[in-house]
Amino acid sequence: MSSERAKSTNHLRETDNSGLNYETELTLGLPGESRKQISGTKRRTSDVTELSLGSSNNCKDDHSKNEISTGRAKPLAKTQVVGWPPVRSSRKNVIEKCKYVKVAVDGAPYLRKVDLEMYDSYLKLLNALQKLFTNCLTICNFQSESKLMDLTNGVEYVPTYEDKDGDWMLVGDVPWKMFVDTCKRIRLMKSSEAVGLAPRTPVKSSSTS
Amino acid sequence: MAHSFPEQVLKHLFSFLASDKERNSVSLVCKSWYEIERRCRKSVFIGNCYSVSPEIMIKRFPEVRSVTLKGKPHFADFNLVPEGWGAYVEPWIIAMSRSYPLLEEIRLKRMVVSDESLELISTSFDNFKVLVLLSCEGFTTDGLAAIAANCRNLRELDLGESEVEDLSSDWLSHFPDSCTSLVSLNISCLGPEISFSDLERLIAHSPNLKTLRLSQAVPLEKLPDLLCHASQLVEFGTGAYSSEVRSDIFSNLEEAFSGCKRLEGLSGFWDVEAAYLPAIYPVCSRLTSLNLSYATIQSPDLDKLISQCHNLQRLWVLDYIEDTGLQALAASCKNLEELRVFPSDPFLPEPNVILTEQGLVAVSEGCPKLQTVLYFCRQMTNAALVTIARNRPNMIRFRLCVIEPRAPDYLTLEPLDAGFGAIVEQCKELRRLSLSGLLTDRVFEYIGTHAKKLEMLSIAFAGDSDMGLHHVLSGCESLRKLEIRDCPFGDEALLANAAKLETMRSLWMSSCSVSFGACKLLAQKLPKLNVEVIDEMGPPDMRPESSPVDKLYIYRTVAGPRFDMPGFVWTLNEDAKH
Numbered sequence A: 001m002s003s004e005r006a007k008s009t010n011h012l013r014e015t016d017n018s019g020l021n022y023e024t025e026l027t028l029g030l031p032g033e034s035r036k037q038i039s040g041t042k043r044r045t046s047d048v049t050e051l052s053l054g055s056s057n058n059c060k061d062d063h064s065k066n067e068i069s070t071g072r073a074k075p076l077a078k079t080q081v082v083g084w085p086p087v088r089s090s091r092k093n094v095i096e097k098c099k100y101v102k103v104a105v106d107g108a109p110y111l112r113k114v115d116l117e118m119y120d121s122y123l124k125l126l127n128a129l130q131k132l133f134t135n136c137l138t139i140c141n142f143q144s145e146s147k148l149m150d151l152t153n154g155v156e157y158v159p160t161y162e163d164k165d166g167d168w169m170l171v172g173d174v175p176w177k178m179f180v181d182t183c184k185r186i187r188l189m190k191s192s193e194a195v196g197l198a199p200r201t202p203v204k205s206s207s208t209s
Numbered sequence B: 001m002a003h004s005f006p007e008q009v010l011k012h013l014f015s016f017l018a019s020d021k022e023r024n025s026v027s028l029v030c031k032s033w034y035e036i037e038r039r040c041r042k043s044v045f046i047g048n049c050y051s052v053s054p055e056i057m058i059k060r061f062p063e064v065r066s067v068t069l070k071g072k073p074h075f076a077d078f079n080l081v082p083e084g085w086g087a088y089v090e091p092w093i094i095a096m097s098r099s100y101p102l103l104e105e106i107r108l109k110r111m112v113v114s115d116e117s118l119e120l121i122s123t124s125f126d127n128f129k130v131l132v133l134l135s136c137e138g139f140t141t142d143g144l145a146a147i148a149a150n151c152r153n154l155r156e157l158d159l160g161e162s163e164v165e166d167l168s169s170d171w172l173s174h175f176p177d178s179c180t181s182l183v184s185l186n187i188s189c190l191g192p193e194i195s196f197s198d199l200e201r202l203i204a205h206s207p208n209l210k211t212l213r214l215s216q217a218v219p220l221e222k223l224p225d226l227l228c229h230a231s232q233l234v235e236f237g238t239g240a241y242s243s244e245v246r247s248d249i250f251s252n253l254e255e256a257f258s259g260c261k262r263l264e265g266l267s268g269f270w271d272v273e274a275a276y277l278p279a280i281y282p283v284c285s286r287l288t289s290l291n292l293s294y295a296t297i298q299s300p301d302l303d304k305l306i307s308q309c310h311n312l313q314r315l316w317v318l319d320y321i322e323d324t325g326l327q328a329l330a331a332s333c334k335n336l337e338e339l340r341v342f343p344s345d346p347f348l349p350e351p352n353v354i355l356t357e358q359g360l361v362a363v364s365e366g367c368p369k370l371q372t373v374l375y376f377c378r379q380m381t382n383a384a385l386v387t388i389a390r391n392r393p394n395m396i397r398f399r400l401c402v403i404e405p406r407a408p409d410y411l412t413l414e415p416l417d418a419g420f421g422a423i424v425e426q427c428k429e430l431r432r433l434s435l436s437g438l439l440t441d442r443v444f445e446y447i448g449t450h451a452k453k454l455e456m457l458s459i460a461f462a463g464d465s466d467m468g469l470h471h472v473l474s475g476c477e478s479l480r481k482l483e484i485r486d487c488p489f490g491d492e493a494l495l496a497n498a499a500k501l502e503t504m505r506s507l508w509m510s511s512c513s514v515s516f517g518a519c520k521l522l523a524q525k526l527p528k529l530n531v532e533v534i535d536e537m538g539p540p541d542m543r544p545e546s547s548p549v550d551k552l553y554i555y556r557t558v559a560g561p562r563f564d565m566p567g568f569v570w571t572l573n574e575d576a577k578h
Helices: A002-009 A045-054 A122-132 A176-182 A191-196 B007-014 B020-027 B031-040 B054-060 B074-078 B090-099 B115-124 B141-150 B196-204 B220-229 B247-258 B274-284 B301-306 B319-332 B357-366 B382-391 B417-426 B441-450 B466-475 B491-496 B498-503 B516-525
Strands: A100-105 A112-115 A137-142 A145-150 A155-162 A168-170 A185-190 B043-046 B066-070 B105-109 B130-134 B137-140 B156-158 B163-165 B184-186 B211-213 B235-237 B265-267 B289-292 B314-318 B338-342 B372-377 B397-402 B432-434 B456-460 B481-485 B506-510 B529-534 B551-556 B569-571
Touching: A112 A122, A122 A145, A155 A191, A185 A191, B007 B031, B020 B031, B020 B043, B054 B090, B066 B090, B074 B481, B074 B506, B090 B115, B115 B137, B115 B141, B137 B141, B141 B163, B196 B220, B220 B247, B247 B274, B274 B301, B289 B301, B301 B314, B301 B319, B314 B319, B319 B338, B319 B357, B338 B357, B357 B372, B357 B382, B382 B417, B417 B432, B417 B441, B441 B466, B466 B481, B466 B491, B491 B498, B491 B516, B498 B516, B498 B551, B516 B529
Parallel strands: A100 A185, B043 B066, B066 B105, B105 B130, B130 B156, B137 B163, B156 B184, B184 B211, B211 B235, B235 B265, B265 B289, B289 B314, B314 B338, B338 B372, B372 B397, B397 B432, B432 B456, B456 B481, B481 B506
Antiparallel strands: A100 A112, A137 A145, A145 A155, A155 A168, A155 A185, B506 B551, B529 B551, B529 B569
16 A cells, blocks of 8 residues: 555645645546536546545655745645645634635536635636646636636636625726625636626726726 | 333433433333334434434424434535535425424534525424524525524524625614523624624623624624623623723723623634733633634733633633643643644744644643643654653543644654554543544554544544554444545455444545445445445546545435435445436
8 A cells, every 4th residue: 555655645746836836625627527427528547546646645755845935925835735734714714814715617516715815916816726627727818818718628717706796797807905805706607608797897886996 | 011111101211311322222122112212202413414314303203302413524624525515404494394393403513504494494493492503504694584583482593613694784683672582692603794783782682691602793892882781691702802902991891891700601802902801801710611712812911811710621722822821721720621722824834833742741731630632733742642641541532633744753753653552542431533643554553452432533644554444443343433534545444344334423535545346345235324425527437446536425324325416426326326
């Protein structure tokens, strides 16, 4: 069984340059894939096995303890293994301000949570969302709008959020801090469905910058 | 058949049986005792809502007045159970609304509760008295408004640490003035807005109120106004405990606390302004319970406070208390039974406080009644654990979390096997244990050999092989709940001890090495178990049988497979059509 451990410690660690060594419970929920798939695309077996072991990554052996702090709101040194240390989220708020919001992706079975206080810009948030929801979501800057795209099937996702008033808005319109304050939850909506939302530069009084 | 006592006599005798265990034993004596007992049982506890169905419960126990249900597995507290997994209370409420018109009490833990369910509760049970929702979610303040408006005899409303969506702050106004029955109100989990005047009015017409836990939204300056209506309080939770430092606020606050002659427990203390701590000094000597786990106060303020609480039996605190504070605690609080030390900032690379194994050792030496411990720290030694075990053979619940996974004894660099081994060997009454640090299969051998009264065991990042799991499953006779994450345990131990699983409430394993094939086999061998695989990757039968499943939850049930599962949960059961 020691080979199991070796496997998991050799595993892919999703370090990225921004120091967001963000590990979440599972890395995949390919967007666009329906939940109750009976016959469907077979997942690549080797990927699947690797990733499911890899999701149990802990950081002991080859994870470097050199913190990469890049102007994040919160200095985060160690890899955050999901659910460790076993502290309830209501307790995590004690020291640092913490604002967890749920993130849903159309078509993915799982919801995730992100702590908005960990980021200080929309770009960093999008980076994190990209990491959270699989390697195949890439940020495309398309006509100066930020979108996420699933490269395997070309489906585009637009990040949207529900604000304090219960309205669904496009992410990116208001100053970052105001967004953090007002965002209740995030949904990566398929572009094709995001038509009815408030336009890019809304004339809403609540979004006075 | 020998003469038996008339039913009336037996019923009367059974009414003296307090615990479910006793009533369960009595019901096994003979058929007629089973029948008599079941018809007069008033209170039912269901530790896993999927282990039995509402219909089965109602059929067996027609006269129930109080129901307790627990839903999601414990690891759900740490985000290991995905949203939508289940534990919906609605079918229970619907069934009970039809069959238990006299129901008085509902207590739920880790369940999903909708506003519709709350509304149904509020209108179905005329004599409804107690609603306790611990770590629940799925409801809003609209549901609470229905409870407030319709439950004329409400005694207890406890929202625990639930996630409540705050739609309006005026739900409290739905309590009619004629409702004076409230004894306990815990709204500490609620959000940033609350109607203070509604709250004040409610408290003013609740002369029987003994427990009041406020939310952070209630400002410090308002506390005297509330406390003057509630000087009979026994348990009080403050809101945010800070304000501009002013002597008039201070003296009002101090006077208000002094007026609470029956106060035994304090909690809350979000956002503490240390200058206001002395306001509670008048009550400290009476306190038996103090929850400072949200209070970011440090020595000397923290130490001064605690040193006055000589009668403390329970203390929850942040690691700001440090070793020195724990030494002071050990010196002043000789009645201490429970200590929980939470981490203030577990993700920092370097420790921000000096809280080590020494603090826990000091408390174990100084507090002879210490029996319940939850301790987060960054370093531990075998020697410390051995000392703690020797000092406190009366330990019942011991949960140690060394923050770094697989951290060894920092002095000898050895695994912590010997230390935890001493704990289970010395503490013969140990019922709950959580392990951490570097641990080999050896520690599980100790546990299997000695921990005969252990009922709940939590394991993370530990062990070398299936032998570890085998020791636990084959040795721990009283084991009811086992939760494991990130351990190299696979198929062998599980299959070899399959029958054990039917004697337990549940088993959780995530990020281990149990294969899909083994899960299927278990499900086939043991039809009274639900073997659930949680996997986001898609249907597990699309992959080779040898692939490990990501998360596995196995529990015994008489209700068969459930049908309310989301798309990422598969029940492996020959009968289940999924």
